[in-house]
Amino acid sequence: xxxxxxxxxxxxxxxxxxxxxxxxxxxxxxxxxxxxxxxxxxxxxxxxxxxxxxxxxxxxxxxxxxxxxxxxxxxxxxxxxxxxxxxxxxxxxxxxxxxxxxxxxxxxxxxxxxxxxxxxxxxxxxxxxxxxxxxxxxxxxxxxxxxxxxxxxxxxxxxxxxxxxxxxxxxxxxxxxxxxxxxxxxxxxxxxxxxxxxxxxxxxxxxxxxxxxxxxxxxxxxxxxxxxxxxxxxxxxxxxxxxxxxxxxxxxxxxxxxxxxxxxxxxxxxxxxxxxxxxxxxxxxxxxxxxxxxxxxxxxxxxxxxxxxx
Amino acid sequence: xxxxxxxxxxxxxxxxxxxxxxxxxxxxxxxxxxxxxxxxxxxxxxxxxxxxxxxxxxxxxxxxxxxxxxxxxxxxxxxxxxxxxxxxxxxxxxxxxxxxxxxxxxxxxxxxxxxxxxxxxxxxxxxxxxxxxxxxxxxxxxxxxxxxxxxxxxxxxxxxxxxxxxxxxxxxxxxxxxxxxxxxxxxxxxxxxxxxxxxxxxxxxxxxxxxxxxxxxxxxxxxxxxxxxxxxxxxxxxxxxxxxxxxxxxxxxxxxxxxxxxxxxxxxxxxxxxxxxxxxxxxxxxxxxxxxxxxxxxxxxxxxxxxxxxxxxxxxxxxxxxxxxxxxxxxxxxxxxxxxxxxxxxxxxxxxxxxxxxxxxxxxxxxxxxxxxxxxxxxxxxxxxxxxxxxxxxxxxxxxxxxxxxxxxxxxxxxxxxxxxxxxxxxxxxxxxxxxxxxxxxxxxxxxxxxxxxxxxxxxxxxxxxxxxxxxxxxxxxxxxxxxxxxxxxxxxxxxxxxxxxxxxxxxxxxxxxxxxxxxxxxxxxxxxxxxxxxxxxxxxxxxxxxxxxxxxxxxx
Numbered sequence: 105x106x107x108x109x110x111x112x113x114x115x116x117x118x119x120x121x122x123x124x125x126x127x128x129x130x131x132x133x134x135x136x137x138x139x140x141x142x143x144x145x146x147x148x149x150x151x152x153x154x155x156x157x158x159x160x161x162x163x164x165x166x167x168x169x170x171x172x173x174x175x176x177x178x179x180x181x182x183x184x185x186x187x188x189x190x191x192x193x194x195x196x197x198x199x200x201x202x203x204x205x206x207x208x209x210x211x212x213x214x215x216x217x218x219x220x221x222x223x224x225x226x227x228x229x230x231x232x233x234x235x236x237x238x239x240x241x242x243x244x245x246x247x248x249x250x251x252x253x254x255x256x257x258x259x260x261x262x263x264x265x266x267x268x269x270x271x272x273x274x275x276x277x278x279x280x281x282x283x284x285x286x287x288x289x290x291x292x293x294x295x296x297x298x299x300x301x302x303x304x305x306x307x308x309x310x311x312x313x314x315x316x317x318x319x320x321x322x323x324x325x326x327x328x329x330x331x332x333x334x335x336x337x338x339x340x341x342x343x344x345x346x347x348x349x350x351x352x353x354x355x356x357x358x359x360x361x362x363x364x365x366x367x368x369x370x371x372x373x374x375x376x377x378x379x380x381x382x383x384x385x386x387x388x389x390x391x392x393x394x395x396x397x398x399x400x401x402x403x404x405x406x407x408x409x410x411x412x413x414x
Numbered sequence: 415x416x417x418x419x420x421x422x423x424x425x426x427x428x429x430x431x432x433x434x435x436x437x438x439x440x441x442x443x444x445x446x447x448x449x450x451x452x453x454x455x456x457x458x459x460x461x462x463x464x465x466x467x468x469x470x471x472x473x474x475x476x477x478x479x480x481x482x483x484x485x486x487x488x489x490x491x492x493x494x495x496x497x498x499x500x501x502x503x504x505x506x507x508x509x510x511x512x513x514x515x516x517x518x519x520x521x522x523x524x525x526x527x528x529x530x531x532x533x534x535x536x537x538x539x540x541x542x543x544x545x546x547x548x549x550x551x552x553x554x555x556x557x558x559x560x561x562x563x564x565x566x567x568x569x570x571x572x573x574x575x576x577x578x579x580x581x582x583x584x585x586x587x588x589x590x591x592x593x594x595x596x597x598x599x600x601x602x603x604x605x606x607x608x609x610x611x612x613x614x615x616x617x618x619x620x621x622x623x624x625x626x627x628x629x630x631x632x633x634x635x636x637x638x639x640x641x642x643x644x645x646x647x648x649x650x651x652x653x654x655x656x657x658x659x660x661x662x663x664x665x666x667x668x669x670x671x672x673x674x675x676x677x678x679x680x681x682x683x684x685x686x687x688x689x690x691x692x693x694x695x696x697x698x699x700x701x702x703x704x705x706x707x708x709x710x711x712x713x714x715x716x717x718x719x720x721x722x723x724x725x726x727x728x729x730x731x732x733x734x735x736x737x738x739x740x741x742x743x744x745x746x747x748x749x750x751x752x753x754x755x756x757x758x759x760x761x762x763x764x765x766x767x768x769x770x771x772x773x774x775x776x777x778x779x780x781x782x783x784x785x786x787x788x789x790x791x792x793x794x795x796x797x798x799x800x801x802x803x804x805x806x807x808x809x810x811x812x813x814x815x816x817x818x819x820x821x822x823x824x825x826x827x828x829x830x831x832x833x834x835x836x837x838x839x840x841x842x843x844x845x846x847x848x849x850x851x852x853x854x855x856x857x858x859x860x861x862x863x864x865x866x867x868x869x870x871x872x873x874x875x876x877x878x879x880x881x882x883x884x885x886x887x888x889x890x891x892x893x894x895x896x897x898x899x900x901x902x903x904x905x906x907x908x909x910x911x912x913x914x915x916x917x918x919x920x921x922x923x924x925x926x927x928x929x930x931x932x933x934x935x936x937x938x939x940x941x942x943x944x945x946x947x948x949x950x951x952x953x954x955x956x957x958x959x960x961x962x963x964x965x966x967x968x969x970x971x
Binding site: 118136142147149150156158210241248258259268298303 | 449450452453454455457458467469472473474495498499501502503505506508509510511513515516518519520521522538539541544545548552553555556586615616617648649651652720721724725728729732733734735840841842843845846884885886888889890891892893894897
C-alpha cells in the first residue's frame with residue numbers, strides 16, 4: 105500500500121514561514137511512523153529533519169505530533185493511523201519553540217527538570233557510613249535493608265521512575281499553554297518520584313515547599329492530558345494530586361492553590377455550599393480579588409466564569 | 415575555542431559514571447554528547463546488572479563464570495576487578511538514587527542470567543538500564559555539570575603522544591568548535607548500525623572507535639561481535655535475557671525445547687554465543703518458524719509477566735503484534751554488542767597520555783570473545799568509575815598541551831565538501847547495503863570466502879561513498895550531513911571487523927568459523943590490535959592475554 109506523509113516543514117534559515125510537504129511512501133508490514141520518516145529521509149528528501157535514537161520507545165527522542173496528538177513516532181504504527189485519518193500528518197511538539205521541521209527547542213523543558221532538584225537530598229544514616237571498596241578473597245558485602253513496601257510507589261509498571269522525558273505530556277499540557285513558566289507534568293512527576301523515595305533525606309519538607317511556589321504544582325489545571333498522552337502509561341497528575349494532599353496534611357499552605365482548596369473545604373463544611381467570593385478572597389486576599397476583577401468582568405460579559413479565578 | 419580540564423564524550427552510563435566521580439571532587443569536567451544524555455542507548459538495557467550479593471554466592475564464582483563466558487580471551491586481572499568491585503558499585507548506585515527491585519529480606523532482588531552459575535542479576539523490572547541512566551544523569555545535574563548536547567565529535571587532537579582535546583560539530587548551529595582539555599574520556603558506545611537487524615539505537619555508529627583509530631589508538635578484538643539470541647523478528651528490538659532468566663522457553667517449529675541438544679545443562683540460560691548459534695542452526699536446518707524461533711513465556715502467567723517483564727510485553731504488542739501472555743514471541747539472533755573496542759588498561763588509559771575510554775567503546779578486556787548478559791552495565795559503572803578516579807589523579811600534574819587548530823579547519827572542510835557535493839549516491843542506501851552485507855557474511859557463522867566477499871563489498875562502497883550527495887545544504891540542525899559522516903565511521907569499523915574476522919583462524923566465543931570450527935589456544939589465545947598505516951590501510955598486531963587464576967579448559971554448558 106502506498107500512503108501519504110504530510111510533514112510540517114520550516115527552516116528559518118531559508119523559509120519565511122512554515123509550510124507542509126507531502127511524500128508518498130510504500131509501506132511494509134509493521135511499519136512505524138519513524139520507519140516512514142527514515143525512509144523519506146534516506147530515499148527521497150534528506151532535508152526532512154527530526155530527532156531519533158533507540159526506535160524502541162525508551163529514549164524519548166522522536167516525540168512529535170502525529171495526526172494532532174503528541175506521540176513517539178517509533179511506537180506509532182502506520183496502518184491504524186491511515187485507517188483512521190487516511191494520512192500521516194507530522195508536526196513538531198507544542199509548547200516549545202520550533203528549531204527546524206519536527207525539531208523543537210527543549211532547553212526550557214530540561215531547565216524545569218533541573219529546578220525540582222531531581223536527586224536525593226542527603227543520605228539515610230545507615231548509608232552514610234558506607235565506604236566503597238573492592239572485595240577481598242572470601243569477603244562478602246553487607247547490604248542496607250529496604251523493604252518492598254518502602255518503594256511501593258516507585259516500582260510499579262506505570263510509576264514515575266519510568267518517565268523517559270519525551271515531552272509528550274509537556275506538549276499536551278493545558279497548564280503550560282496558560283503559563284509558560286509552569287513546571288509542567290514531567291518535572292512534577294520527577295519531583296513526586298524523589299519525594300516518595302524512602303532514601304530521600306528532605307528534613308524540612310523543602311521539596312513540597314519549593315513545589316508549592318508560583319508556577320509549581322498548584323498551577324496544574326487537572327486536565328488529565330499528561331496521563332492520557334503518556335506513551336509509558338504514567339500519570340503525572342496522580343502524583344501531583346498526591347503532592348497536593350501531602351502539602352495540605354503537612355500544613356504547607358502558603359500557596360494560593362492550597363488556600364483555595366482549604367477555603368473550598370471550609371466553605372462547604374460550614375455552610376454546605378460554595379461561597380465563591382469568600383473562596384476568592386481566601387485564595388488571593390484583597391489584591392487577588394482586585395487583580396481578578398477585570399478577568400471576572402471580561403468573562404462575565406462573555407457568559408463564562410473560569411472556576412480557578414471565580 | 416573552549417577550554418576545560420576534562421572532556422567526557424558520550425553520556426551513557428560509563429560517561430555519566432565517570433562524570434559524577436569527577437564532579438563530586440569539584441573537577442572542571444564537561445559532557446559532550448551527540449544527543450541529550452537521557453537519549454543514550456544505555457537506557458535501552460533491560461535485564462540486569464550482575465553482582466554477587468547472596469551469602470551462597472561469591473564474587474569468585476562470578477569471576478570464573480565471566481572468564482569461562484569470555485572463552486578465556488578476557489584478561490583475568492581486569493575480570494577480577496570487574497567482579498570484586500561489582501557489589502560495592504551496585505550499592506553506590508543505590509546510594510545515588512537508583513531503585514532496584516527488592517527480595518523478601520529487604521535486599522536487592524536478583525534473577526538468573528545466561529552463563530551465570532547463580533542468580534546474581536540485579537534488576538528494576540525489565541528496564542534497569544533506563545533506571546540507571548536516569549539515576550546517574552540526575553546526579554550529574556546535582557553537581558551542576560556543563561553539558562554540550564547535540565555536539566558531534568569528529569576528531570581527537572593529540573600533541574606528541576599527549577591528548578590536547580577534541581574537535582566537535584555543534585549540530586544545532588552548524589559550527590565547528592575546538593575544545594581543549596587536559597584529559598579526554600571517550601564513552602561513546604558501540605557500533606550496532608554496522609549490521610542490519612541489530613538491537614542498537616540509530617545513534618550507535620561507532621564514532622568514538624573510528625575517531626580513535628584515525629588518531630592512532632589501537633582497536634582491540636574487533637572481530638568479536640555479540641549476537642543476542644532474542645530480538646524481535648521484524649524489527650530486531652531487544653527482548654531481554656531476563657525473560658529466559660524468569661523461565662521462558664525457546665521452541666522450534668516442532669514445539670521442541672531444542673536447547674537440550676546444544677546445552678543440556680544450562681538449556682535456555684547458556685551464554686549468548688551458544689544460544690544464538692543454536693537458534694541459527696535450527697533456522698538453517700528448516701526447523702524455524704518463518705525464519706524465526708519462538709520465545710514462550712506463557713507458562714509464567716499473566717501476573718508475573720506484568721510484574722517482571724512489562725516492557726517486553728508492551729514491545730511485543732507494539733512492534734510485533736503479539737501479546738506474550740497468550741502467544742509465543744517470534745525472535746531471532748540480532749547484532750547486539752561489541753566485545754572489542756578502544757584498547758585500554760584497567761583504569762581506562764589508552765596509549766595516548768590523558769586519553770581514556772570506558773564502557774562499550776572500550777576493550778579492557780573483560781568480555782573477551784563473548785560477553786555474559788548483565789556484565790555490560792557492570793562494565794560501564796566499574797570502569798567508568800575507575801576512569802573518573804584515575805583522571806582525577808592524572809590531573810594533579812597534567813597540563814594543557816598544544817592544540818593543533820588546523821584540525822578544526824580540516825573537519826570543517828570535510829563537511830563543506832560533503833555539503834557541496836551533488837553526487838548521485840545516497841548515504842542512507844549505501845548504509846543499508848553495508849548492513850545487509852555484514853549480517854549475511856560476517857554474522858553468526860563465518861567463513862573465509864564469504865568474508866572476503868564482504869571485504870570486497872566494503873571496498874566497493876568506499877569507492878561509491880566518494881560520490882555521496884547530501885540534500886541538506888543548511889547550517890541549522892543539519893542531520894543529513896551528520897548521517898553522512900556517521901556512514902564514513904561505520905564503513906571504517908566494518909572494515910576493521912571483517913578483516914579481523916578473516917585473520918582469526920579459529921572459533922572462539924562469538925567468533926565462529928565454519929572453516930575453523932575449533933578453538934586454537936596454541937595459536938590464537940591472543941588479542942588482535944588493529945591500527946591504520948599512513949595510507950589508511952588496516953594492519954594487525956597481537957598482544958598477550960593475561961591469565962592469572964584459571965587455565966583455559968574446554969567450554970561446555
